[in-house]
Amino acid sequence: MEFHAVICCGRGINLSPFSKVKETGITKALLPIGNKPMIEYVLEWCDQAQFRAITVVTDSESHEGIHKVVELYSKKTRVNTGGQLSKINTSTFDGDSTGEILDLFIEKESSDFILLPCDFITDLPPQVLIEQYRNKDNSDIAMSVHYLNKFDSIDKKSLTHYYTVYSDDDHLLDIYSKDSVETNKFLELRAQMVWRSPTTKVSTKLLDSFIYFFSKEAFQALKKEVPDYKLKSATKILRDLARSSWKHSSRQGGISLFVLPQECDFIRSDNVAAYMEANRYMMKLKAQEQQQPPQAKEKGAATVGADSVVGENTVLGERTNVKKTVVGDNCTIGKRCRLTGCVLLDHVTLEDDVVLENCVIGRNATIHMKARLTNCNVEGSYTVSKGTQVKGETLTNIFVEGVMDDSDDSEDDSEDYDSYDDEYNDDEEDDGLFER
Amino acid sequence: MPPKKQKEIEKDERLQAIVLTDSFETRFMPLTSVKPRCLLPLANVPLIEYTLEFLAKAGVDEVYLMCCSHADQIQDYIEQSKWNKPWAPFKIQTIMTLESRSVGDAMRDLDNRGLITGDFLLVSGDVVTNIQFDKVMEAHKQRRAEDKDHIATMVLTQASALHRTRSHAEPAVFILDEKNDRCLYYQDIPPIDGKKSAISIDPELLEGVDDFTIRNDLIDCHVDICSPHVPAIFQENFDYQYLRRDFVKGILSSDILKKTIYAYITDDYAARVESWQTYDAISQDILARWCYPIVPDSNFLENQSYTYEGQHIYKEDNVILAQSCKIGKSVAIGAGTSIGDGTVIENTVIGRDCKIGKNITIKNAYIWDNAVIEDDSTLEWSIIANGAEVGQGAKLSKGSVIGFDVKISQGQELGKDVRVSAKKVENNNRSFVNSSDEDFEDDEDDEDADSFDVSVVGSQGVGYVYESEESDYEDDCAKPVNSLMYQIGSLALSDDSIISQVVKQKKKRSYSTTSVMTDYEEENFEKEAIATLERALDQNHDIDTALLELNTLRMSMNVTYHEVRSATLSTLLKRIEHFIETDTLNTKQATEKIFKQWGPLFQRQVFEESEQVDLLNIANGLVAKSSTLDDSVMLYVLSILYDQEIVEEEQILEWYHGNKIANPLVKRFIDWLEEAEEDSDEE
Secondary structure (H helix, E strand, O other): OOOOEEEEEEOOOOHHOEEOOOOOOOHHOOOOOOEEEHHHHHHHHHHHOOOOEEEEEEEEHHHHHHHHHHHHHHHHHOOHHHHOOOOOEEEEOOOOOHHHHHHHHHOOOOOOEEEEEOOEEOOOOOHHHHHHHHHOOOOOEEEEEEOOOOOOOOOHOOOOOOEEEOOOOEEEEEEEEHHHHHHHOOOOEEEEHHHHEEEEEEEEEEEEEEEEEEEEEHHHHHHHHHHOOOOOHHHHHHHHHHHHHOOOOOOOOOEEEOOOOOOEEEOOOOOOOHHHHHHHHHHHHHHOOOOOOOOOOOOOOEEEOOOEEEEEEEEEOOEEEEEEEEOOOOOOOOOOEEEEEEOEEEOEEEEEOOOOOOOOOOOOOOEOOOOEEEEOOOOOOOOOOOOEEEOOOEEEEOOOOOOHHHHHOOOOOOOOOOOOOOOOHOOOOOOOOOOO | OOHHHHHHHHOOOOOOOOEEEOOOOOOOOHHHOOOOOOOOOOOEEEEEHHHHHHHHHOOEEEEEEEEEEEEHHHHHHHOOOOOHOOOOOEEEEEOOOOOOOOOOHHHHHHHHHOOOOOOOEEEOEEEOOOHHHHHHHHHHHHHHOOOOOOOEEEEEEOOOOOHHHHHHHHOEEEEEEEOOOOEEEOOOEEEEEEOOOOOEEEEHHHHOOEEEEEEEEEEEEEEEEEEEEHHHHHOOOOOOOOHHHHHHHHHHHHHOOOOOEEEEEOOOOOEEOOOOOHHHHHHHHHOOOOOOOOOOHHHOOOOOOOEEEOOEEEEOOOOOOOOOOOOOOOOEEEEOOOOOOOOEEEEEOOOOOOOOOOEEEEEEEEEEEOOOOOOOOOOEEEEEOOOOOOOOOOEEOOEEEOOOOOOOOOOOOOOOOOEOOOOOOOOHHHHHHOOHHHHHHHHHHHHOOOOOOHHHHHHOOOOOOOOOOOHHHOOOHHHHHHOOOOOOOOOOHHHHHHHHHHHHHHHHHHOOOOOOOOOOHHHHHHHHHHHHHHHHHHHHHOHHHEEEEEHHHHHHHHHHHHHHHHHHHHHHHHHHHHHHHOOOOHHHHHHHHHHHHHEEEEEEEOOOOOHHHHHHHHHHHHHOOOOOOOOOHHHHHHHHHHOOOOOOOHHHHHHHHHHOOOHHHHHHHHHHHEEEHHHHOOO
């Protein structure tokens, strides 16, 4: 396989308060989905394709943790493959933009190159993408993969939306973020582009998968067309490459655009809602796989649904009911608790009669008796006091009493997708005077 | 004619059609100074016939012709035509709307007359199409049922961006909802090799739309089905002139009207003869049978007798061809025409009773009735109007237009795109409102005074060169756009220009705090901004008004606040200079007067700390450049801006130390500032 896959582990700003953005959080790539660090899914996916090389890029702070997991993964799953698979390298990087990651490889790399996020789960085999990439037009230099969100429960607002501009022969032409359009008050498309591609499509639904294929030529074009690529995010780099494909008097290296087929599932856990959905998705798969007959159980023992998983050394109290839920390792759960559609990370303590619905509970959090939480996010090490009843809030340590801080979700711009503020943006801060 | 009409009546109310016979353009000048566009022959049939033929097929019951320029000629023509006979498929009526200056005026006139009873068909008098109208109507009705705010369906034909029958004169994009072809926005764009611009779409228009398409490959043949609301809306919005640019865009971007317009996209043939280029392209399409059943051998006129002879050659009876002349592909020749020995003809339409001499080469020419072409001449991509004469050995280059009754004497060579008319054509909008009689009178007087343009028509020639009005203001694009010769517009975009644009944008972004702006756009902005501000100063506007104007300007030209600050400062400083130079006020008084009043402008131009420094930098730079202003101005400016809290202490110090300002007066101010700070610290 000619490809070199590079997995970028971002900081996961939109996964706050569970990612390393907060002190109590976990490195994004190591956040468990179905009690498995999310990066393992990506590695498994890569191993289906037998890439020439795999490199995991992390910041130095989380390097150690990720390296350990990668080593463990290699030992665990790759023993029997007889050395066919290439070793997984890890490398550290402490820059601000993915452009700098590209810069690490741009000189050395002589083959095609795949950029991957550390947070996706899909049932689509990598071969589909690879074939798609191999079948691209000769003049194309890169391929960008997009998908449509199929999960209704992920709040639309939490997904970063773009105006993806592409030609009717599926070439990416331009990308604008909704935010930049909002601040500019206009979606501004160059007339020139419309001459080059008379039927131009624009989608507001397509999402960026952060899976990008680059060819050698793309790197050359990058150096020529986007001299300041080091400062930019990968999406922006791709946008600039796409723009340069129609900017010149002759058509130049296009970026082909591939939209994942509707039949496949693809989810990126890049925000809390999606993270929760990814967990549920894994649980659903698990339930489908092992249709185990209901075990004869002791009277009064805890019930764990087939669509749930409970980690090691976790104790469940009497008559506790667990449905569509992932419970991490070393948790202590009291009696008569009801957990539905939740994700509990490791070392969580629930006292008796706690009812949780659609919640994510961070590491070492404690929830006292009779608390009832719906659609809440609880930061690690947080203590929910007895009898608390809240809905739709994010409980974080900064505020002593569960003061809501819902705005966390909308806080955007992780390293992976700093918004595409357009050229004019910087000065467009409206002073409110001219709102008509 | 098709019997469809009866059916329509039975099941539905009358279908009315409004034909705009006037295009309110001057593209076919000088020919349209004599005859209206809709009566110009295309493939030897007056243009209006194609439109009426289409309406007959569409099952229209009533046709109203909105006539403006040369209305009397149109009326006469219709009265004589088969459409006025009792067995005509529809009732036809000409409406004199002589005062109309635009489509908007015509629509308002229509509304005043109260003729419209239901949904009607709006077409221009120059459409050539074979679209199946019943399907369009069906689609229109279906959408109407789904969306009661639906007021118009535009019929658009799929082509390519540079299709030969697509208007190169008025390229425009349609933004359509992918789901149901609802038109979300419409915008004119500059031609392919024109200047750079952007299609700006208000995101509000896109609300609730998942996917949309931007189409730059549609031929807009101006066939619309409109509801009776449409003329009424024109009435309400008396400033609407154009059907697309004003009306469609206005409806779509209005949040009050809440009306919708849909597009119907078809693969059938539909095009408008609206420029020389489309005249040529459509003629060739008719000859090549692309728009069947619209072909010469359909003999739309009652007395025509064209027969098809293979290879796209059409002849009427009574054509005299010399033995040795060669008729190539795609040629139509009218009755009574004679063609001499050794003449070669290709891709050409020749009218009736023309005399074509010997050894002539005619390629892609359109020769109308009664023209005389003498021996040994060469014609390429030319139009020879009725009664014109081309002398022996004359040579007409691509794009020549020889007007009615013009005489080109022997041996003359005409350059590219030369247009000649027998009467002098006044180059103003009057020409299409005036009735032709008046024109003639005017011109007769002139004729004695002016002699003909002999250099072009020759010593025995008759004719004046027509200077295209467009060339005055659209000089760079007018030529390729409105030339008979169809040129494949190449994407001749020089890389340089694009790169420079990109660089410019980068600059704006990264150096928005320094002054390195040299670029025509900004210069324009500066000019306009300064003009705006001077007006404000002169007329003593209040600050808010001035700010509003400035900001509108800033947004429309898309410049940064840096440019705004720079323009504001230079206006204010200039004003101070003026006071000093005229000895009205001394430096201090002048600065105080101006800045105390107008300084607050900066409150809305300076937001961040770095911008405060930028402001001071600009001011300092401008003062340094001026010969009138001395160092003290900077001191006064500083202290006023400081008092008004536009710049803060820290930023003044940052600016002062960062730029190593060597201005003793400013230094004093700085010293004072620093002392004051220390004092307060001590306290």
